[in-house]
Amino acid sequence: MAKLKTTFICQSCGYQSANWLGKCPSCSSWNSFQEEIIQDIKSKQTGTNDASKPKALAEINANEVDRIKLLDSELNRTLGGGIVPGAITLIGGEPGIGKSTLLLQLALSLENKKVLYVSGEESEYQIKLRAERFEKYLSDCFIHSSTNLEIIIEEIKNIHPAIVIIDSIQTIVSQQVESTIGSVSQIRYCASQLIEIGKSLQIPIFIIGHINKEGLLAGPKVLEHMVDSVLQFEGERNTNYRILRTLKNRFGSTSELGIYEMTSSGLVGIQSPSKxxxxxxxxxxxxxxxxxxxxxxxxxxxxxxxxxxxxxxxxxxxxxxxxxxxxxxxxxxxxxxxxxxxxxxxxxxxxxxxxxxxxxxxxxxxxxxxxxxxxxxxxxxxxxxxxxxxxxxxxxxxxxxxxxxxxxxxxxxxxxxxxxxxxxxxxxxxxxxxxxxxxxxxxxxxxxxxxxxxxxxxxx
Ligand SMILES: [Zn+2]
Incomplete structure (x- = not known):
């Protein structure tokens, strides 16, 4: 067996250190270091990232007109006018705020498009029940209840969907990484592999990420730097209104806002939010x-x-x-x-x-x-x-x-x-x-x- 290498990683920003530290020198959080086992993934990972970045930019220019338009006008607007092929979008928000509902609705509303909805959170049966609340069923939606990164990537290659949705990144595990589920190393490695497959096959991927109490994406901030767009889904739990805010967008403005109302048949975009x-x-x-x-x-x-x-x-x-x-x-x-x-x-x-x-x-x-x-x-x-x-x-x-x-x-x-x-x-x-x-x-x-x-x- 190969000798295992371990390192201490800050769970809130991803800063690495050879020794345990009480306070993170990068993000100043206390007691955030955890020992994680890393194999040779680090070099592999940075390599794939470097390779995909310049390529992606070239592709953006060529395909700027080919955005996938969505029925959901609020989501269209926050994405800067539809989904760019190969774009990786991170949707953050507190647990239970409605991220899964938003994306399942997106998955079901695409006409004549194959969508792969991967859920590590819910069973196929639970998703089916949730989907039945919505009225529209236009797309060819495949539900895959799995947490195994390697299997998920295999399925993306097999099905070759128009859009992939990952619910959520914190539940996905790779066998290549020995760290525990939801740790910085796991999240970072799984995200980098998904980004690589998305970029190489030109499939847009939506990744759901939970946010912790401090408003940070549970796990590494580095994830935000890796993806093309970051959307935040927020709202007060005791109201029915939800706001989708663009925090980062390589393909559009970051000042856009989508406003929804949570109804019994799903999320409905609000055309006149001033009201x-x-x-x-x-x-x-x-x-x-x-x-x-x-x-x-x-x-x-x-x-x-x-x-x-x-x-x-x-x-x-x-x-x-x-x-x-x-x-x-x-x-x-x-x-x-x-x-x-x-x-x-x-x-x-x-x-x-x-x-x-x-x-x-x-x-x-x-x-x-x-x-x-x-x-x-x-x-x-x-x-x-x-x-x-x-x-x-x-x-x-x-x-x-x-x-x-x-x-x-x-x-x-x-x-x-x-x-x-x-x-x-x-x-x-x-x-x-x-x-x-x-x-x-x-x-x-x-x-x-x-x-x-x-x-x-x-x-x-
Ligand atoms: Zn830190």
Whole structure:
């Protein structure tokens, strides 16, 4: 028997060390090192990776037009317009969030295409039961309940499907690697072999990977570097909405977002996501303001909620959910300096509703309006929407593609849209609904107490 070589590998980032270490020098996690047995796979593995990388790029250019279009328009969009032949996509998400449902649905909705669905998680019978909930059965879908990498690769060669789905990478084991199931070495080796077969046969492969509590893919981060695209499937367990976010995409934009609703017959793409992101409130609440964010090409109405309350003791808390904490601190500083607002003794909590995360400076104005509203305990009437970036001087800067944002706001029934004075409205002919502001003071002037109370009256 060949002499076994062992090494210590960080289970969260894949860093290797000859000795056990308490703290990983690469990703700083504690107690993450585990001894794993490696045979000569390391050299073999890097060799295959190096060989497939430059080849893949050449193939991308040649086949750019031959994407496989999906019926699922949300998935199409997040992938950048369909599946590229030979593309390896990693779909991450917490266990139970619906990754298997999403991909089984994809497998069954492809017309006249052979799909191989490999499951190490469920039996063929369980998958059949799940598939029966969906209405569409267009494809030739082969279910293979297996965890053995070598057998799976053999079946891919035999069947030569149009798409392969692996559910999940953490359950696949290779006999070439002596490490335990789900370890870094196993995951990395199995993924590299799957990537190799996918690239050489030009078969797109979807790999499901579970995410641990810290939001990292359980196992190595290196997996994210190996694949072409990384999609993250997220959502709160107690709601029916799910978000598919592009974290990496060699074949398209990473700012795209797909939104689904989990129904009894599977996941349904939501055509008008703004509707679900705006909470249905009956009474006027202070601290609520609506803004328009742009996700990829799609305008999305986003509700910002904030709570400004006097600090009971100690240092005031500043807490943002779904919004950048540093950006919030900056906006608070601007409000303090330019509007002489005394926020220094207040706890401030800010939340973007619907469980989404937004990195769009155009939301600044809505955030400021929401903070002001909570501070003054005056609600903003439901017909108002805010679009604009706020600068350090308190000036309101124009947003990109403002016309697109305004029309989404109008479609959703907002009759007063606050924008920067300098916005480019050339595309927007009917701009009677817009109110132009040049600095934050204009917003405060508009929001004098009288103005707001009359708004509330007119609503009742
Ligand atoms: Zn590490």
């Amino acid at each position: 679900i992101l705006i909470s249905r409130r009956d009474e006027d609440l202070s601290g609520v303001a609506v803004g328009v964010s742009l996700q990829g090409n799609r305008p999305l109405l986003v509700e910002v909620q904030s709570l400004v309350s006097r600090t009971a003791y100690g240092t005031p808390q500043r807490n943002a959910t779904g919004f950048d904490q540093k950006r919030l601190s900056m906006l608070i500083a601007v409000l303090e300096k330019r509007l002489k607002l005394k926020l220094g003794f207040s706890d401030i909590f800010l939340n973007i509703t619907g469980g989404i995360r937004v990195d769009d400076p155009s939301l600044d104005l809505a955030v400021c309006a929401s903070l002001l509203s909570s501070f003054q305990e005056k609600s903003i009437s439901k017909n108002k929407c805010f679009i604009g970036e706020v600068g350090l001087g308190g000036e309101i800067r124009p947003s990109t593609r403002v016309s697109k944002r305004i029309s989404e706001a109008k479609n959703m029934g907002f009759s007063e849209v606050f924008i920067s004075k300098h916005s480019d409205l050339s595309e927007n002919k009917n701009n009677r609904t817009t109110i132009k502001l040049s600095k934050l003071n204009d917003l405060v002037n508009l929001y004098s107490i009288d103005k707001i109370s009359s708004d509330i009256k007119s609503n009742n």
